[in-house]
Amino acid sequence: MNDDLRQRQQLLKIGTARAGRAPAPPAAPLDALFQQAPADQPQLEAEATLWRSLGALDLWERSGFLPPTGAAAQTPDTAAPEHLRACPPRAEAILAMLLRGAHPVGLQSEWLRLLQRHGGHLPARLLPRMFDVAxxxxxxxxxxxxxxxxxGQWLARLHADWAWAAAPADEGKAAWDTGMPEQRLAALRAWRARDPQAARNALAAAWTSETPEQRAALLPALSVNxxxxxxxxxxxxxDDRRKEVxxxxxxxxxxxxxxxLGQRMLARLxxxxxxxKPWLGKARLDLSLPEACDAAMRRDGVGASAHPAIGEKAGWVVDMLAAIDPRTWLRQFESTPHACLAMADASEFRAALIRGWTLAALRQAQLDTSPDAMAWPYALARYWIEANVVQREAVPDALFDLIRARFSEDPDASTALLDVFQAHWLKEGEVAQQLHRVLNTAPDTWSAALTRRFLLLLQTSRPTLLQPGQPWIARLVLPAFARVADPASAAATEAQWRASVGDSSDWRTPIDNFFDLVRLRHEMILSFQEPA
Structure with a gap:
């Protein structure tokens, strides 16, 4: 909020009569919009000026205008011609409704994804609201x-709070040379996407002149390609002096x-x-802890991370495992991820082995977007679901963030994991919480086939779900599922669900809310199929 608007709002609270003064005329060019009050009613001039200037300043500020602070103001350049498609009117009306806050925030994200697929741009009147929300x-x-x-690019350059949305005035190398820190990082990441070698060379050339903070901020951009x-x-x-680097x-x-580095870790481990492999019983993985952590190990990151509830030397093993491609162990042990986890589970150092493999699987999946990269994460998620409370402590929470983000990519693996969930989620609240985590704020809508599979899971579980004391599951799982389900597939089951729950007061409201949200999402999808 600018000082002029803040002062006028303070004057409004006090009152012009009590303050003993009238508001100053608004700065140009707003001053031309105000008519003078009759000469015999000067109090009307003060009140009218105050109210009109408050409304005009608020509207101008929310649309990106900043009142001039110097002697003169420069008129900003106009926006360039738009190259994206216009937003369909019905979709625009739905976004306006979502911005009023009556529906889950996740729907705004889905609406934006639909607009991008449509090839459209945000309506001008909603840009200030969306910039404030983001x-x-x-x-x-x-x-x-x-x-x-x-x-939007034009508007973002006019408001300091929205500078994060403004692209650098110049592209490519010019943005890298002259941009603000956030803009330089964005330019470097975009450059890496286009030409990885040239971007790395540019970073190397500027490396010694960058501050330690900037080196630490810019280096992760190399994760692109x-x-x-x-x-x-x-x-x-x-060998950088800065720990963060x-x-x-x-x-x-x-x-x-x-x-x-990965090869050095493997050679140590x-x-x-x-x-x-005993004659009787299951095979197990035995581990001898390292005796010491030397300078070369510390240089590679061994001992750099804290691992609660795991001893210091076992923590070194975690750091080494986390730096090794987890597919290495499938070749080393001629086994599957599930079998490797079973051998680790029989080990005295189960927690260190499981945590190390989980961290390695998370790192691998960040770079490898193929379904094959999810073999270890899905096996670890199954391990967690079937484990006891103590065993689960070895699995970092970030695993289920990854599962949520990649869940719908491999239908067979997703279906198999849903079956494991089904065997446990009604018996244990913690498993239901993780199922909710997989469902909630998913990055995209599930396929029709996966939606029908989960609906079938719910239907087969319905006799248990309808028992007294279980409606908390409906309140936890159904709202999250409504945001990720394929709307057409879910809506087709409405009559069947309503007939099955009948007049149950525990279930009526969750079912009503579920199908209300499903219908809204269906309407939102259809709105982008209309001509703009």
Whole structure:
């Protein structure tokens, strides 16, 4: 809020009569919009000026105008011609309704994704509201930026709070050379997407002149198109004086399949591991803890992370495992992820082995977007669901964030995991909470087939769900499922669901809310099929 508007709002609270003064005329060009009050009624002039200037200043500020503070104001350039499609009127009306706050915030993100697929831009009248929302909720920015259009770029440059949405005035190398820190980082990431080698060379050329904070902020941009060609630069960064820079380099090298760091970790760890196969009982993985952590190990990141409830030396093993491509162990043990986890579960150092493999699987999946990269995460999620409370402590919470983000990519694996959930979620609240986590704020709508599979899971569980004391599950799971389900597939089951729950007071409201949200999402999808 600018000072002029703040002062006028304060005067409104006090009152012009009590304050003993009238508001100053608004600055140009707003002053031309005000008519003078009759000469014999000067109090009307003060009141009218105050009210009219408050309304005009508020409207201008929310649309991106900043009142001039100097002697003169420069008229900003106009926005460039729009190259994106217009938003269909019905879709615009739905967004306006969502911005009034009557529905889950996640629907705004879905609406923005639909607009991007439509190839459209945000309506001009809703840009200020969306910029304010995304300023408070940074998670929305990734969906918002592709659809703000030329008008949005123009508007973002006029308001300091919205500077995060303004693209640098120049593209490519000019943005990297002259932009603000956030703009330079964005330019470097975009440059990496276009030309990884040129972007890395530019970072290397500027490296010694960057502040330690900037080095730590810029280095993670190499995760875009990360490859073995980046290894030499990252290896050199392992000797940086700044801890945050060294940590960033360690994380990137640990994520890089085939890196020398990963090979060094494997060479340290292999002598400590052996598979024991007794005549009776299950095979187990035995581990001998390392005796010490030398300077070379510390340089590679061993001992850099804290692992609660795991001893110091076992924590070193976690750090080594986390830096090794988890597919290495499938070849080493000639086994599957599920069988590897079973061998680790029989080990005295189960927690260290499970945590290390989980961290490695998370790093691998960040770079590898193929369904094959999810073999370990799905096996670990199944392990967690079937484990007891103590065993689950070894699995970081971030695993289910990854599962949620990638859940619908492999229908067979997703269906198999749903079956594991079904066997446990009605018996244990913690498993139901994780199912809710998978459902909630998913990055995209599930396929029709996966939606029908989950609906079938609910239907087969319905006799248990309808028992007294179970409606909390409906209040937890159904709202999250309504935001991710394929709307057409879910809506087709409405009559069947309503007939099955009858007049149950515990279920009526959750079912009503579920289908209300499903219908709204269906209407939202259909609204983008209308001509703009």
């Amino acid at each position: 300023t408070r909720q940074p998670a929305l920015r990734a969906q918002l930026l592709p659809v703000i259009g030329e008008r 990360l490859g073995l060609a980046d290894e030499a630069f990252l290896e050199a960064a392992l 060294r940590s960033a380099a360690q994380r990137l090298l640990a994520s890089l399949p085939g890196s020398a 292999l002598p400590l591991l052996r598979v024991e």
